Amino acid sequence: MRQPLIAGNWKMNGTRSSAEALIKGVLEGAEKLGKAEIAICPPFPFLEAGERLVANSSVRLGGQNVCTEASGAYTGEVSAAMLAEFGCSYVICGHSERREYYGETDAIVAKKLAIVVENGMKPILCVGETLDQREQGKTQEVIAQQIDAVIAQNGIASFAELEIAYEPIWAIGTGKTATPEQAQEVHDFIRQRIAGQDQAIGAKVRILYGGSMKPGNASDLLSQPDIDGGLIGGAALAAEDFLAICRAGE
Ligand code: PEP
Numbered sequence: 001m002r003q004p005l006i007a008g009n010w011k012m013n014g015t016r017s018s019a020e021a022l023i024k025g026v027l028e029g030a031e032k033l034g035k036a037e038i039a040i041c042p043p044f045p046f047l048e049a050g051e052r053l054v055a056n057s058s059v060r061l062g063g064q065n066v067c068t069e070a071s072g073a074y075t076g077e078v079s080a081a082m083l084a085e086f087g088c089s090y091v092i093c094g095h096s097e098r099r100e101y102y103g104e105t106d107a108i109v110a111k112k113l114a115i116v117v118e119n120g121m122k123p124i125l126c127v128g129e130t131l132d133q134r135e136q137g138k139t140q141e142v143i144a145q146q147i148d149a150v151i152a153q154n155g156i157a158s159f160a161e162l163e164i165a166y167e168p169i170w171a172i173g174t175g176k177t178a179t180p181e182q183a184q185e186v187h188d189f190i191r192q193r194i195a196g197q198d199q200a201i202g203a204k205v206r207i208l209y210g211g212s213m214k215p216g217n218a219s220d221l222l223s224q225p226d227i228d229g230g231l232i233g234g235a236a237l238a239a240e241d242f243l244a245i246c247r248a249g250e
Pocket residue numbers: 009167171172173174175210211212213231232233234235
């Protein structure tokens with residue numbers, strides 16, 4: 001069976017002291033959990049504190065983004081090797097905010113996935129449709145294109161080394177959550193798309209749901225057969241909410 005993964009995406013929030021307090025709060029509660037794997041993805045400047053505080057715990061650390069290149073004259077970027085050196089196990093790649101505000105294409109996202117794996121970490125590949133695309137009945141077409149672009153560039157075997165997060169853009173930070181049935185339908189579609197190329201990889205790949213997941217809706221979403229965890233934005237900024245979602249994943 002696939003172990004649930006609950007990952008917190010803190011986005012660009014917090015201060016050094018609030019980040020440390022949040023990490024400590026998550027650690028305290030995480031000790032009482034057993035089944036779900038828990039990861040936190042703070043902003044880059046707080047990774048050093050994250051590495052220090054989560055050491056010797058089961059909580060994993062992740063980056064929110066990474067440069068496509070290994071090193072060199074890329075002002076403002078952060079390399080995969082740097083993230084690995086600061087203890088990251090996961091890196092979020094192709095979040096819709098990166099795709100929308102920073103022009104990340106499927107080709108750029110595929111390069112990021114590859115360099116994360118080369119550096120010994122696991123990418124969390126984000127895919128999802130806009131409200132407009134959903135209303136036009138194009139959800140599956142959009143998701144298929146995002147998945148197929150990675151298969152074309154990195155090969156189907158690359159899906160054995162990554163996690164997927166289905167994040168309907170209309171549900172991110174809006175308070176509107178996909179219903180468990182809507183989410184399950186897309187998760188099943190993603191799994192079938194991958195299984196169509198490689199049955200074993202399709203059965204094994206974890207597909208997280210992201211988009212206004214909260215303590216109140218987490219267990220209904222996480223009980224769906226193809227929802228293997230959550231990528232949590234707003235609710236990851238309060239330890240008790242994040243831990244309640246983690247408990248729902250147990
Ligand atoms: C996200 O940005 O990955 C996310 C799921 O955000 P929220 O939970 O706030 O909708």
